Structures are given as C-alpha cells and as structure tokens.
Amino acid sequence: MDKVDRIDLKIIDELQRNARITVTELASRVGLSKTPCQLRxxxxxxxxxxxxxxALVDQSKLGLDHIAFVQVTLNNTSSKALAAFNEAASKIAEVEQCHMIAGGFDYLLKVRTRDMASYRSVLGEKLSTLPHVLQTTTFVVMENVKERGL
Incomplete structure (x- = not known):
C-alpha cells in the first residue's frame, strides 16, 4: 500500500468531520484544486x-437511550470458538461494537437498547446464549461525554 502524506491525512480528517462536504470546499481546506483532491x-x-x-444518528431521538458495555469471558478461546462467537455476536442488532480484548476478559461489547428492561432481555436471551460465553459483566453508561463524530 502506498503511504499517506499530510494532505491525505487532512482529507481523511475533514471527511471524518463532514462526509457531505463538497469536493470544492474540501480541496480549499486542504490546499489543493478540485481535480487533484478528487484523485486523492x-x-x-x-x-x-x-x-x-x-450518517451519524442521534440514537436517543430514536428511543435508544440505554448504553451498556459488556465484558464477555469465554470458556474456550480456540480459533474455532472465537470464530463462532464473532459470527454470532455480529448478528445481534443491539451490539453496536464488538472488540476482542487482551486482558482479564475476552470481549468488550457496546450494546444499545431502549431501556434497562430491554437490555435485560438482550442480555438474557441473546448475549448470554452466544457460543462459549462463560460470564458477562455489565457497565451501564450514565452519561455520554464524548463520542467520535458527535
């Protein structure tokens, strides 16, 4: 892969801030003309x-105010077990993020639901039944202080 330079990094930064920016405006902000900017x-x-x-969506306006981070410990961490967990976790709509972690547990999930009752249902009916789950620990978000893109 070719290396990125400082202009490429500026383009990426501007697009992360506003992906709907016009190419003309983007080119102006990064110090290029329109065609070289489009090519980059x-x-x-x-x-x-x-x-x-x-599109970044205000999930609270959709009634999805409850955020929980869930530590998941598996009873088996073979490649086959990890693949089975990954595939099943990726199919759960309420799981916004799923990260394999190096540390005292195996995965960290960001789960978004309407409220605590719906989270409890997701935990009991979906998360706890994922392949090879041994234990879960839930941390409920009290306030969203910073989220990239917001």
Whole structure:
C-alpha cells in the first residue's frame, strides 16, 4: 500500500468531520484544486484508507437511550470458538461494537437498547446464549461525554 502524506491525512480528517462536504470546499481546506483532491479521495478509497461513508444518528431521538458495555469471558478461546462467537455476536442488532480484548476478559461489547428492561432481555436471551460465553459483566453508561463524530 502506498503511504499517506499530510494532505491525505487532512482529507481523511475533514471527511471524518463532514462526509457531505463538497469536493470544492474540501480541496480549499486542504490546499489543493478540485481535480487533484478528487484523485486523492479516489486513491484513498481504492487503497482501503476510506472504507465507506455513513450518517451519524442521534440514537436517543430514536428511543435508544440505554448504553451498556459488556465484558464477555469465554470458556474456550480456540480459533474455532472465537470464530463462532464473532459470527454470532455480529448478528445481534443491539451490539453496536464488538472488540476482542487482551486482558482479564475476552470481549468488550457496546450494546444499545431502549431501556434497562430491554437490555435485560438482550442480555438474557441473546448475549448470554452466544457460543462459549462463560460470564458477562455489565457497565451501564450514565452519561455520554464524548463520542467520535458527535
């Protein structure tokens, strides 16, 4: 993969702040003309630095105010067990993020639901029944202080 330079990094930073920015405005902000800026964006996409574009949504306006982080410990960490967990966890709509962790537990999940009652249901019916789950520990978010892109 080709290396990125400071202009590429500026392009990436600006697109992370506002993916709907016009190419003309983006070019102006990074010190390029429109065509070279478009070419750099295309190259960054083709090389996998930019993997997609998305809309940031205020989840609380959709009634999804409850956020919990869940530590998951597995009873088996063989490659096959990890793959089974990964596949099953990725299918749960309420799981916004799933990270394999090096430390005292195996995974950290960010789970978003309407309220504590719906979280309890997700925990009991979905998370606890994932392949190879030995134990879960839940940490409920009291206030969202900073989230990238917001």
């Amino acid at each position: 964006i295309k190259r960054l996409e083709e090389q996998g630095y930019i993997t997609g574009y998305t």
